[in-house]
Amino acid sequence: MTINWFKFASPAAFYPIAGRLIPWFGRVALALVLIGLFWGFFLTADQLGGSNPQKEYYRIIYVHVPAAWMSMWLYLVLAGWSAIGLVFNTRLSFMMAKAVAPTGAIFTFLALWTGALWGRPSWGTYWDWDPRLTSELLLFFLYIGYIALHSAIDDTRRADRAAALLAIVGLVMVPVIFLSINCPDPNQCAALHQRSDPGSIHLSILIPMLTMTLGLWSYSFAAVFARLRTIILTREADHAWVSDVIAKEATA
Amino acid sequence: MVSRCSHPQPNLLMLDVSDLACRRGERLLFSDLSFQVPAETLVHVRGRNGSGKTTLLRALCGLLRADAGSIRWRGEPIRDLAEDYNRDLLYFGHLNGIKADLTGLENLRIASTLDQDPTDADAIVAALSRIGLEGFEDLPTRMLSQGQKKRVALARLILSKAPLWILDEPFTALDVDAVDLLQQLIAEQVARGGSVILTTHQEVPLTSGAIQRLTLGEASDPVSSENTESSC
Amino acid sequence: MLKVFYCVLSRDITLALRRRTDVLTTLFFFIIVVSLFPLGVGSEREQLRMLGPGVVWVAALLASMLALERLFAADYDDGTLEQLLLTGQPLALLVLGKVVAHWLLTGLPLVLIAPLVAMQYHLSSTAIWVMMAALAIGTPVLSLIGAIGAALTLGLRGGGILLSLLILPLYVPVLVYGAGAVSVSAIEIADTQPYFYLLTAFLMGSSLLAPLAAAAALRISLE
Amino acid sequence: MMEFFSQGGYAGYVWGAFGMTFGLLLIEVLQLRSSRKTTLTRISRLLRLRAPRQAGAGPSMQRGTSGPTT
Structure with a gap:
């Protein structure tokens, strides 16, 4: 049984699916973030001893850390959808890439700020030009360039x-840029290996951090799908299916 | 001139377009457009402004990627042929495609070397004089008038051996005798077995071969063809 | 195949020489930017010697980036770019020809003028030689990667600013290792070897991949 | 409760980081919600203005609005 992926590739087919997924992802994100925060603030030590007090x-x-991971992950997603769009010429992939970019840029800015x-x-x-923060800064420039x-x-x-090609060129250059900075x-x-890689972090801190990461990951699904639905509506405005969707939703 | 009497039977199918659809931004210009262009045929594309004539021509020469449908040149999709298709094609857009700082001679020499059939200097001079530019060959084209610049670009039609011409509004900015000359060139191209697809607002008489009219923007069947009044 | 490459190369060079001023503007921009820094930063010798490599490289980056806009713009305006897309030749080869011509007109003069400028920064003679070598390897990479940006921002209003926003992050590796080579040469000449290996690797990589990407970008821009 | 908020004297940094993070995400959610609403109203107005389109291969041209739209 071959799944006809292209059936989902049409914006009209994907619009309702995204609509049903958004609240689900939103609730999961909220739950995970609250659990992560509660765990991180109340169940862990106030101060850290060990090698890096x-x-x-x-x-x-x-x-x-979750914001930094998400910023890098979303750039991969952005470049991935761009590549799929250029190869298969499916409009929905380009819309998905355009929907991911702002959320990715926000996470990069958050990683820099925090x-x-x-x-x-x-x-x-x-700011002391630490390789990780500088790489985040350049990733931020790549996002801004795309947008x-x-x-x-x-x-x-x-x-x-054009933006898709830029995302792919950026993706090819990212390892070289990170090499030259690190x-x-x-x-x-x-300086190549990070000073405190995740392995050495105490378990009781690692767990809340991972929960927060999953929370932000599921949040980005919800945000990207919401923006995607708006993009689909603006771009497919002159298609027939949009008018009855509008009629249904404008009144609701 | 002896008008060769050949029935334009579609023996050698040159260009075959099947259910082509093109979009400009978010607007669908035309869809399910199918037509064939056999040898010795002139396709006259007509339609109001904004009906997608230029988009169709750019899609046919591979500059624009169509949204749906396929374009085949001698049975092969043009996307796979790429450079080989380009070699058989001469496209003439709204812009002249000549450098203002270079002389007419240099422009044509570079154009022919890029098309990989380098012609020697006096063939170029002959082409320029036939187009009515003798004495202007080694003048930088920026000093020429708008009509003369267009003639330099048209000189490429004389030099070109490409079987397929795609001309977008070739008659604009041309004076009367330049129009006659261009019509003669097009008739010669069709007579020697080539095909020409062009958009224009005036008639193009042919000595032999068939004329197909392709009107865009009408709901009715866009393709209608008639043979020239030649004796055969 | 090579005949076509030289045809595009010689065409661009004759075109540029007919408008000699364009070539000189890039050069003078480079000289002005480099001589501005001592006025801003103070002309204390030791500081300038330490600052020199970085300033010269940043100026080279900016100069080659500003000159990029003219790479395709002139051909785009008069329709010759369309004809280039429709020749029977691989587009990447033609793009490479244009980029090499662009480098000969903007990159190479920077390399030749570097010693004159380096003296402003009291750099030692070995540092000057290392800088010239690093610039000679680095500036082609700038032109190659910049060609992708120039192709992407073709015909856009405000394309120049946008071009710098897109391309400067991609220039970071060349800047880091180019300037690094010169500053390390002051300490120990043998240490500059890995820098040149990396710069040459960038040159080879970009001369292979950048024309392909720029050709794809041109097809997208001319749709 | 007070020492929770003071975070060992680093309240400014901790709450500065957390505040910016969740503040920005909240702003993004609100922005998404409002852009969806404006898009919906804009398109419904556009559809109401445009007369029922002729089916067929022709491009979606306006055939002139049929009488004043209520």
Whole structure:
């Protein structure tokens, strides 16, 4: 039994499906985030001993790391949908990519903001060109580049495809950019492995952090699908199915 | 000129378009458009402004990717042929496609080397003089008038050996005798077995071969063809 | 095949030489930007020597980026770009020809003028040689990657600003290792070897992939 | 309860980070909701203005509105 994926590729078919999924993802996200916060704030130690002693401000990790992971994951999703759109020429994939970009940019900004606020107490400055934060900053420029290019072109068809190509070129360049930032001096390249990789974090902190990540992940599904439905409506306005959807929903 | 009497039977099918659909932005311009262009045929595309004539021509020459349907050149989809199809094609858009800082001679020499049939200088000079530009060959084209610039671009029609011509409003900005010359060139192209697809608002008399009229924007059957009044 | 490459190359060079001013504007922009910094930062010798490589590279980045806009714009306006798409030649080859011509007209002069500019920053002679070598390898990469951006922003109003927004993040690796090579050469000349390996790797990688991406971008822009 | 809010003296940083995060996400949700509403009203107005379209291959052209739309 081969599933005809292209059946779902038509915006008309996907619109109602997305509509049903949004509330479900929204509720799951809310639940996960609340559990993660409660766990992180009340059930864990106030201060961290061990190799990297930190005071209460370490709790910013519950937001900073999930946001950073989500920003990188959403860029992969953005580049993935762009590639699918260019190869299969399906309009829905381009709409999906356009729907992902703003949420990804927001998470990147959040990662930078929370990273700076965490850096101040622990390193003494808001910004010290730490390789991870600098890579986030450049990822932020890639998102802004995608959004700016897409909005600068009026013809939606060319805008989709040009921004998609930019996302793919960006994806190819990301490892090279991250290499050049994490290891500016190839002679002694100690900085490549992160100072505190997730493995070394205490379990009782790792669990809430992962729950928060899942919460933000399910939140981004809901946000992206909501934006996608608006994009589908604007772009398919002159199709027949939109008029009866409008009639039904405008009155509801 | 002896008008060769050949019945335009569709022996050698050149271009075959089947249920083509094109969209401009979010507006669907035309859909389920099918027509064949056999050898020795002139396709005269007509329609109001905005009915998608230019979009159709750009889709036919591969510049624009159609939303649906297929375009085949001698049985092969043009997307697979890519460069080979380009070699058999000469496209003439709204812009002249010549560099203002280069002379007429240089423009044509570069155009022919890029089309991979480098012609020697005096063939180019002959083409330029036939088009009515002798004495202007080695003048930078920015000094020429709008009509003369168009003639330099038209000189490529003389030099080209491409079997398929796609011309978008070729007659604009041309004076009377340039129009006659262009009509003669098109008639020669069709007579020697080539096909021409063009959009224009005036008639194009042929010495032989068939004329197909393709009107866009009408709900009725867009394709109607009639043979020229030639004796055969 | 190569004949076509040279045809495009020589066409672009003759075109540019007929409008000599365009070539010089990029060069003077580079010189002005480089000589502005000492006025802003103060002309204390040790500081300038430390600052020199970075400033020269950033100026080279900006100069080559500003010159990119003219890469396709002139051909786009007079219709020759359409004809280039419709020749019987692989588009990537023609794009490579245009990019090499663009580099010869904007990148190479930067490399040749670098010693003159480096003296403003009291760089040692070895540092000047290393900078010229690094620029010679790095500026083609800038032109190649920039060609993708130029193709994407073709015919857009405000394309120049948009082009810099899209392309500058992609220039970071060349900047980091280009400037790094020069500053390391002051300490230990042998240490610059890995930098040049990386820069050459970027050059080879981008000269293979960038024309393909730029050709795809052109097809999208000219739809 | 008070020491919870003070977060060992780092309240500014902790709540600055959390506040920005959930504040921004909330703003995004509200923005999505309002853009959906404006899109719905804009398209319904557009559809009401446009007369019932002729079916057929022709492009979706306006055939002129049929009388004043109530």
